[in-house]
Amino acid sequence: xxxxxxxxxxxxxxxxxxxxxxxxxxxxxxxxxxxxxxxxxxxxxxxxxxxxxxxxxxxxxxxxxxxxxxxxxxxxxxxxxxxxxxxxxxxxxxxxxxxxxxxxxxxxxxxxxxxxxxxxxxxxxxxxxxxxxxxxxxxxxxxxxxxxxxxxxxxxxxxxxxxxxxxxxxxxxxxxxxxxxxxxxxxxxxxxxxxxxxxxxxxxxxxxxxxxxxxxxxxxxxxxxxxxxxxxxxxxxxxxxxxxxxxxxxxxxxxxxxxxxxxxxxxxxxxxxxxxxxxxxxxxxxxxxxxxxxxxxxxxxxxxxxxxxxxxxxxxxxxxxxxxxxxxxxxxxxxxxxxxxxxxxxxxxxxxxxxxxxxxxxxxxxxxxxxxxxxxxxxxxxxxxxxxxxxxxxxxxxxxxxxxxxxxxxxxxxxxxxxxxxxxxxxx
Ligand code: SF4
Numbered sequence: 001x002x003x004x005x006x007x008x009x010x011x012x013x014x015x016x017x018x019x020x021x022x023x024x025x026x027x028x029x030x031x032x033x034x035x036x037x038x039x040x041x042x043x044x045x046x047x048x049x050x051x052x053x054x055x056x057x058x059x060x061x062x063x064x065x066x067x068x069x070x071x072x073x074x075x076x077x078x079x080x081x082x083x084x085x086x087x088x089x090x091x092x093x094x095x096x097x098x099x100x101x102x103x104x105x106x107x108x109x110x111x112x113x114x115x116x117x118x119x120x121x122x123x124x125x126x127x128x129x130x131x132x133x134x135x136x137x138x139x140x141x142x143x144x145x146x147x148x149x150x151x152x153x154x155x156x157x158x159x160x161x162x163x164x165x166x167x168x169x170x171x172x173x174x175x176x177x178x179x180x181x182x183x184x185x186x187x188x189x190x191x192x193x194x195x196x197x198x199x200x201x202x203x204x205x206x207x208x209x210x211x212x213x214x215x216x217x218x219x220x221x222x223x224x225x226x227x228x229x230x231x232x233x234x235x236x237x238x239x240x241x242x243x244x245x246x247x248x249x250x251x252x253x254x255x256x257x258x259x260x261x262x263x264x265x266x267x268x269x270x271x272x273x274x275x276x277x278x279x280x281x282x283x284x285x286x287x288x289x290x291x292x293x294x295x296x297x298x299x300x301x302x303x304x305x306x307x308x309x310x311x312x313x314x315x316x317x318x319x320x321x322x323x324x325x326x327x328x329x330x331x332x333x334x335x336x337x338x339x340x341x342x343x344x345x346x347x348x349x350x351x352x353x354x355x356x357x358x359x360x361x362x363x364x365x366x367x368x369x370x371x372x373x374x375x376x377x378x379x380x381x382x383x384x385x386x387x388x389x390x391x392x393x394x395x396x397x398x399x400x401x402x403x404x405x406x407x408x409x410x411x412x413x414x415x416x417x418x419x420x421x422x423x424x425x426x427x428x
Pocket of ligand 1 (some may be wrong): 160287290351378379
């Protein structure tokens, strides 16, 4: 069945008992301001069990005029504010945002596509990034110094990005360089190079820039690992173990050469021998949204819909990726659906807002999310229209709120790692 109601509408109906569907947290139906007062975890949704770092940004309470406004009123206020602001603002919406936000976005895309889109609008004084914290940081690194990048809700972090903090990675690096040394081998390769997924803080991108390392996205992870192996014997990959493992496995690297590094433990909980044999050292991070997908969901989809085409994101665990027909980034998934010429049933393993939107956009196909429970990315979900209306109306009043600013020395080193990624070319 193709469902076209928005994810938020489905959650509201489920919580009221007006549908048969279930959600992973009934509090998802509430306004995020209920959780912005400060709570020990990320709020309702898949990442509710993940511990939020103590120094995470906290969103102050927004005025009641926004919290109490109806959906229709918020919509009209956003439209009016955008009209007043004209070209002086550009609104970016991530694929995983709710529809009620995406309809106001000038661009829809993944984190890197959106950061690049922002650079094409030099006339915009403000870039409103409807995504999560690390994405706004990347936009700040790549945009002009006179542009302000705004995150409508400062509490919209990313539980995966937060799993690799700078201190733990620096400590890991100190242990690895002590074990391996820093001298290149006879082929001129250094012992280890750091590779960070785009889903990481600007500070960790800068760490890679300073230490000969590089950034990757889920679209180019293989190309980036090839780049790294031309220069190093090994790779330290953070924060997502699954993207690292799935990519390395597709390159023929054996599982026994991919030890997991547990932060704050001596040698990450490994022996010297294991680390000496390692090709890819995987940080113990994961995405709680993609961790929900399972082989049994795929098996059920194959029974219910013989001939179903199963596509999952490489942030899913390895057994899920191996059981799927294809795996790829959000952009890969979007293009695969767009390119299907015959009516097809797609079972998709990525965030439900994006799957829902594809289902609405391509009614000739039967498109559904592998996870039967409605479980959006809870931190993306914090970008409620009330926050978007607030930051835009503040801009109309001449005030910039919720600006994300990356320190100049961090920007410079992060840019080095990002530029290495842009220069990396796939092997023929
Ligand atoms: S879907 Fe996962 S990786 Fe993406 S922002 Fe949400 S928690 Fe982070």
